[in-house]
Amino acid sequence: MTRILAIESSCDETAAAVIEDETRVLSSVVASQFSVHGKFGGVVPELASREHLRAVVPVVREALELAGLRFGDLDAVAATSGPGLAGSLLVGLTYAKAIAFATGMPLIAVNHIEGHIHAVILEACQRGNPVVFPALALIVSGGHTHLFEARAEGSYRLLGKTRDDAAGEAFDKAAKLLGFGYPGGPVIDRIAPYGDPRAVRFTIAHMKGNKLDFSFSGLKTAVVRWVESHDMAEEIEIRKRLLREKPAPSLKEWLEVTPQRTRDLVASFQYTIVEELLRHAAGAVERVDDVRSLIISGGVACNSGLRAAATQASVGLPVFFPTAALSTDNAVMIAAAAFPKFRRGEFAPFTAAAEPNLALA
DSSP states (O other), X not given: OOEEEEEEOSSSEEEEEEEETTTEEEEEEEEEOHHHHGGGTSOOHHXXXXXXXXXXXXXXXXHHHHHTOOGGGOSEEEEEEESSOHHHHHHHHHHHHHHHHHHOOOEEEEEHHHHHHHHHHHHHHHTTOOOOSSEEEEEESSSOEEEEEEEETTEEEEEEEBSSSOHHHHHHHHHHHTTOOSXXXXXXXXHGGXXXXXSSOOOOOOOSSOTTOBOOHHXXXXXXXXXXXXXXXXXXXXXXXXXXHOSSOOHHHHHHTSOHHHHHHHHHHHHHHHHHHHHHHHHHHXXXXXXXXXXXXXXXXXXXXXXXXXXXXXXXXXXXXXXXXXXXXXXXXHHHHHHHHHHHTOOOOTTOOOOTTOOOO
16 A cells, blocks of 8 residues: 655645545645735736745645545655746745655655646546557646657657647636636636637637647737727726626626627637647647547646537547546646656655756656
8 A cells, every 4th residue: 555645836726635556535635826816917926935835834734634644654755846936846845855854755756747647547547447548648727738649657758839828828818808817717718608609710820840839829919909909998997897896706797797799709719729729639649650548637628618629529539638626736646646656766866956847758
């Protein structure tokens, strides 16, 4: 019986989890910072690292209590070492080092992106329908839009990545521009079904060089131009006022302050991003030999439009998503990615550094 405690602090969630024997989740605790960063319209790195400092000890303590364990009952401690915000990464990794030093447990450094892949692998195993390799892995979040070939456990090849804004970043920036606040991606997803996804025609830039690379900054700029040409200042201010009065408006309240033309804009914007993501995935299927599964993970994997559009018929492969709880940043995925490293004896030294630009492949 092997138990691993994991800590995730790469951006604006402080998380801890304990997993036993690869797939049994004993506890998972996530402390969000949305209320801290919402007023600024995005994550403020210095504030994020301070909030991690406040939260990391009580979050780890709660994870152990929920699991009914003490440090002496564990076999290893894992932490995210990158990619992410430097200050945020340092908090979680340093605390994991302290635990390892005090207890004598081995330390495991985990790549955040690999964690997102293992969130899907873990839940697929729990359902008795494991991911079949070789697989494609599309990781889509506020900070990442990457497409990998996963030949086997721990073996990755980068096929494509964003050259500018990540898909989740584009969602949040467009939402902020339209007065939906931060994080805005979930609000866009809730409103999109009430609009016509083909009402506004957006053009995505075609990449020179690697055709599997992504670019979403042009789409964001197109939304800016559309807003400027449709005199939306008063409408946007009404939504901002609603947010000031009520930090978490209901869908009904959002729809009341969102005219049909804006619902159509939102639906078209989401449709364009989803189509672009799946077009690249389908292109990768044609390029990679013998690929048998598609993993889609990361915060944007929660998007209902993406989940509805990503079917075996659309990409030619069985498609695996994580549940909503394991789509956004969490420590279960870090513990899941740590188990193969534990089996292989891939332990990190106490000199292991936080690496904000850490690559998976």
